[in-house]
Amino acid sequence: MGKIAVAVILLTAVIGGAALWYTAERAFYEPVAFTQGQEIRLVPLNGDQPEAIVANDIQGIDAPSSPIKFRACFTTPLTLAMLTETYRPYEGAVPLVAPSNFPCFDAEAIGRALETGEALAFLSEPDIRPGVDRVVAVFADGRAYAWHQLGGAEGAESQ
Template identity: 65%
Template sequence: MNGKILAGGIVLSALIAGAAVWWAQIHAFYEDAAFKPGEEIRLTPILGEVPEVIIADEVRGIDATSSPLRFRACFTTPLSQAMLTETYRVYPKPTPLTAPPWFDCFDAKAIDTALRRGEAIAFLSEHDIAPGVDRVVAVFPDGHAYAWHQLNAEEQ
């Protein structure tokens, strides 16, 4: 009988620890991203190093202080892909990172597929927003756009 109680205690402890780890990875460190009004999304121009604010509506984002790679954002913009490609730097190897399931506006697989097919275009938002990390923005033809952080070429 004592062995069953001991085994049950071990299993229960493992389940509680597993649930705590899952919760910490999916929910614990995320918070709403802090954007300065009027400066929510910026892109780096082809000629210049200082990112410029673009028109961004319905901006929704998450971030975490535990890692610079946890940033994700969704928004819309009235700016066309043609205008953006003539003005801002295209990002050479965009790789959207998955977001937690509860942040449902950001679908990394769909964004990645659209980027590979040429349906969406990725732009450099800010180089070294954190050491070794770039902010990347992908814009779709309908104006939907997504932002994330990824390791830059110097870190890969």
């Protein structure tokens, strides 16, 4: 009788673990359809309305189940110097881990680059959803990443 109980417990744990993994990594995520010319926007230093920037090879995912599941990867020809002179920086940017089936977004590498200054973060869309900002991190070589982060524009550096 004890062996059957242990087997049932183990089977339940395996099924529960698989279901948890599936909901965290695969369920609900869908590709994002970006509007041509409005793919990625940044808030200028002298204004509050986000402006579209040049974004190439953009790919993204999102899920309606949470406001912070958005992730995007793209490239931009804009230099860090031009971006820092034109757009509002974002203090406290912390990229969230993406599901394993979206390998272009490496949150740990992006986070390290933000800490070392290899990449810079900018405010893309304040309060894109209540209490949630869209943040963009750009590397000197043009690689760029976007995600949603809790903060409601509180993470944005004041003008």
